[in-house]
Amino acid sequence: MEKGRALMRWTAILVTFVMASFLMGSPAVFGVKTPPQKTLERRADIIRIDSMRVFGKLTRPPVTYLHQKHTEALENKNKDCSACHLSQDNRLSTKFMRLQNTAKEEVMDIYHTNCISCHKASAADKEKSGPVVCGECHKDGAGVLSSWRPIGMDKSLHYRHTKAQADKCENCHHVYNEATKKLYYAKGKEGTCRYCHQAATEDNRISMRLASHMECVGCHRQTLAKNESAGPITCNGCHDAGQQKLIEKLKNVPRMAANQPDFVFVKKIKGNGKTTNPATRMNLVPFNHKDHETYNDTCRVCHHAELQSCVSCHTLDGAKEGDFVKLEQAMHRLNAEQSCIGCHESKQTNQSCAGCHTSFERKRQQGTSACVNCHMVPNSRVSDEVQRSEEKMEAATVLENRQAVAAVYNVEDIPQTVTIETLMNQYEPVKMPHRQIFQAMINKIDRNKLANYFHYENGTVCQGCHHNSPAAKTPPKCVSCHGRPFNEKDPFKPGLMAAYHRQCMECHKAMEINKPVSTDCTACHAKRS
Amino acid sequence: MSISRRKFLGWLGAAGLGTALSKTARAASNKRFDGYPQSSGVLFDSTRCIGCRKCEEGCNRVNELPEPDRSFSDLSVLDSERRTTAKAYTIVNRYDASSGAESPLYRKVQCNHCLEPACASVCFVRAFTKTESGAVTYDASVCVGCRYCMIACPFEIPAYEYNNAFSPRIMKCTMCHPRIIKGLLPGCVEACPTEALTYGKREELLRIGRERIRRFPERYVDHIYGENEMGGTSWLYLSGVPFKDLAMREDLGVTPAPRLTSGALSGVPIVVGLWPVLLTGIYAINKRKEKIEQQEKEQAVAAALEKAGAEAKAKMTAAMESAEQQKAKAIEAAVGKALEEAAKAAEKSASDTQAEDADKKSSEEDS
Numbered sequence: 043m044e045k046g047r048a049l050m051r052w053t054a055i056l057v058t059f060v061m062a063s064f065l066m067g068s069p070a071v072f073g074v075k076t077p078p079q080k081t082l083e084r085r086a087d088i089i090r091i092d093s094m095r096v097f098g099k100l101t102r103p104p105v106t107y108l109h110q111k112h113t114e115a116l117e118n119k120n121k122d123c124s125a126c127h128l129s130q131d132n133r134l135s136t137k138f139m140r141l142q143n144t145a146k147e148e149v150m151d152i153y154h155t156n157c158i159s160c161h162k163a164s165a166a167d168k169e170k171s172g173p174v175v176c177g178e179c180h181k182d183g184a185g186v187l188s189s190w191r192p193i194g195m196d197k198s199l200h201y202r203h204t205k206a207q208a209d210k211c212e213n214c215h216h217v218y219n220e221a222t223k224k225l226y227y228a229k230g231k232e233g234t235c236r237y238c239h240q241a242a243t244e245d246n247r248i249s250m251r252l253a254s255h256m257e258c259v260g261c262h263r264q265t266l267a268k269n270e271s272a273g274p275i276t277c278n279g280c281h282d283a284g285q286q287k288l289i290e291k292l293k294n295v296p297r298m299a300a301n302q303p304d305f306v307f308v309k310k311i312k313g314n315g316k317t318t319n320p321a322t323r324m325n326l327v328p329f330n331h332k333d334h335e336t337y338n339d340t341c342r343v344c345h346h347a348e349l350q351s352c353v354s355c356h357t358l359d360g361a362k363e364g365d366f367v368k369l370e371q372a373m374h375r376l377n378a379e380q381s382c383i384g385c386h387e388s389k390q391t392n393q394s395c396a397g398c399h400t401s402f403e404r405k406r407q408q409g410t411s412a413c414v415n416c417h418m419v420p421n422s423r424v425s426d427e428v429q430r431s432e433e434k435m436e437a438a439t440v441l442e443n444r445q446a447v448a449a450v451y452n453v454e455d456i457p458q459t460v461t462i463e464t465l466m467n468q469y470e471p472v473k474m475p476h477r478q479i480f481q482a483m484i485n486k487i488d489r490n491k492l493a494n495y496f497h498y499e500n501g502t503v504c505q506g507c508h509h510n511s512p513a514a515k516t517p518p519k520c521v522s523c524h525g526r527p528f529n530e531k532d533p534f535k536p537g538l539m540a541a542y543h544r545q546c547m548e549c550h551k552a553m554e555i556n557k558p559v560s561t562d563c564t565a566c567h568a569k570r571s
Numbered sequence: 572m573s574i575s576r577r578k579f580l581g582w583l584g585a586a587g588l589g590t591a592l593s594k595t596a597r598a599a600s601n602k603r604f605d606g607y608p609q610s611s612g613v614l615f616d617s618t619r620c621i622g623c624r625k626c627e628e629g630c631n632r633v634n635e636l637p638e639p640d641r642s643f644s645d646l647s648v649l650d651s652e653r654r655t656t657a658k659a660y661t662i663v664n665r666y667d668a669s670s671g672a673e674s675p676l677y678r679k680v681q682c683n684h685c686l687e688p689a690c691a692s693v694c695f696v697r698a699f700t701k702t703e704s705g706a707v708t709y710d711a712s713v714c715v716g717c718r719y720c721m722i723a724c725p726f727e728i729p730a731y732e733y734n735n736a737f738s739p740r741i742m743k744c745t746m747c748h749p750r751i752i753k754g755l756l757p758g759c760v761e762a763c764p765t766e767a768l769t770y771g772k773r774e775e776l777l778r779i780g781r782e783r784i785r786r787f788p789e790r791y792v793d794h795i796y797g798e799n800e801m802g803g804t805s806w807l808y809l810s811g812v813p814f815k816d817l818a819m820r821e822d823l824g825v826t827p828a829p830r831l832t833s834g835a836l837s838g839v840p841i842v843v844g845l846w847p848v849l850l851t852g853i854y855a856i857n858k859r860k861e862k863i864e865q866q867e868k869e870q871a872v873a874a875a876l877e878k879a880g881a882e883a884k885a886k887m888t889a890a891m892e893s894a895e896q897q898k899a900k901a902i903e904a905a906v907g908k909a910l911e912e913a914a915k916a917a918e919k920s921a922s923d924t925q926a927e928d929a930d931k932k933s934s935e936e937d938s
Binding site for chain 1: 574579582583619621622623624646674756763764765766769770771772775778779782786787788789790835838842846847850854
């Protein structure tokens, strides 16, 4: 009996042990819940100090440093940038208390000694001060969210700078001379900073981040030192969304002088003069360069790599300079803001356009007949002998003669009201003010040159609702295609009820037409008694 | 019973082997279940939902549920977040615009009809069934009201008729099982004016969902909720914002609920069935070994005793014999000696008394 009890005890222990090991294997048994997120402060001045990374793997988490907080604190003590940044040749180093990353220990000491001593000093003065122990700076998780916004030199800002610098382009623009390894100013070759200064510092060129902070902030500081008005020198001044709005924006900015044409044919082969070639079969595209300058804030929106014609990199067959993106792709590619169609397509998200265009799949909607909308001029009209200036004249004439008015049917041909009664069940039929809707749509795009050019067929505007059938004065009825829902043979076609509701509601939502409210059934159809 | 270290380790080893062997069996029996082929489901597209509550109304009508406290056309109920109740198999919640969305977002809440339902796995009377139609149905006639299903459900769906004192039931969406087997649409799907709910075969719905994401990549988050969550559900969701913004749990993982416990539970038959046999066997073997040992020992003792007895006897005999011999020898020696002495004496007397001898001889001759 005694023996048997001991045996039972051991068995029980073993069973518990094995059961426990099973349960341990599945952590989901202990429903682990993530703690609720607390709202974090949003700042534009967050710097992650991970400078030690250049010396190898970090041994401590990087420090989240709030730059603006420090500049403000120092300003209160009548200290300026030089409290933390050394300068060389009248230029502030962006590094902290040093000009170069010398050795690991040395750089580490620079941070530790200077940060801690200053924090201690201000604490001794009974002021609000920073941490002095390791874990309070080196901690995982930033504890703040970034609201940092990039800033660029738009047309207005550029013009304000050229005015302030009295048209001395050389104050900012430079190029690198490979032979002498020096920077010099090349007149007529000015381009966007980003053409050379890329995301990361390379051999002979510093990163865009470094270049802009050294040059912009450096110049602003020097100007301020002369008691003249200058741009911002703090993080928030440039990178905070609210402060960015305060930057003065000029309405009438004169065209930038960069030898650009007013009107031009999109060139198909490199070199000057010759625009035609037996190999190029497509009609020529005249391009209104002057107007497109007004549509965009910067040159680099289109000229993304250099201020040259597109074909200089994007050749017909693709070339290495153009990353083998062919001219056809460079002009037509969707989802690329530099390409013609990519940019035109992005305009469809405008409130006036979104009603129809959000419900379309992102692809080229129009048939091949639409090509001639841009490819307007047959090759033969601009022969090899034609001079460049005459060619520009020709392009100008073609574009100026073009009518920017959407083609529509006669108003009388458009039904005044359409009664939808096919589905009548719980509600009375809907009397849709058909013509009124059409008029509203036309009014929306009335002043939109782009929209007017591209709604070129009489029925194009109608196709916003009467989709998937050719533009026609008498398009098929909705019920011709839409019927019973969830047809397994045609799963992507909504049933008739959903087709009606979604067509109206999604368009109203996209165009921000708030009345009638989608959930107010009786606003469109009265309840049947 | 005292137990030796060696014995204990031996048992442990055997027990370990027993479990190790069972692992192979478990791998074979626990293959992934991807839902019944051709089973139905519903795809909810939150970008299409307008929050009209028609689905709630439709559900209420076809399931003959009690009148709601506030009418279905009263949209102010959306001001607070709700859950499913014994009176409402489905509800719509509004989530106010968060990251990136301008207008409020809506989500319909109802049973997700898991491919491997947690409610069914905890129910010890099998009141829940994952039917081949895709619906998870409930049988009130066997329900004992333990409400384990309510605790097990990761989506907090089953509700209980607390107000019904005598025959309370668990109440939850049935995907309108009686309707779909008749070829009708679920009540909510039929009522939805915008086809925010799409009814069809689950596999087809996944295809539709992926195609919508492909056609409108800006409109959707590239994920179909329910494709893999909790091992997959028959109700699938598309959204334009991260699913957590629609208060949908993103921490559930892809393991079906039953599998979380199947590991431990599959050990039970082995523990209950195999271990007693195994351990009793070991015990019996040990017991037998002890018995045999005992027997052998006794035998050995007996043999030894016997041997000793025999030996002693032999010794005794030998000793007796040697004693006998000695005795004989001694007698012989004594006899010899006596004879010798006698001879000597005879000789002496002979020489002394030759005459006598002669006399004697004569006398002897006389005598």
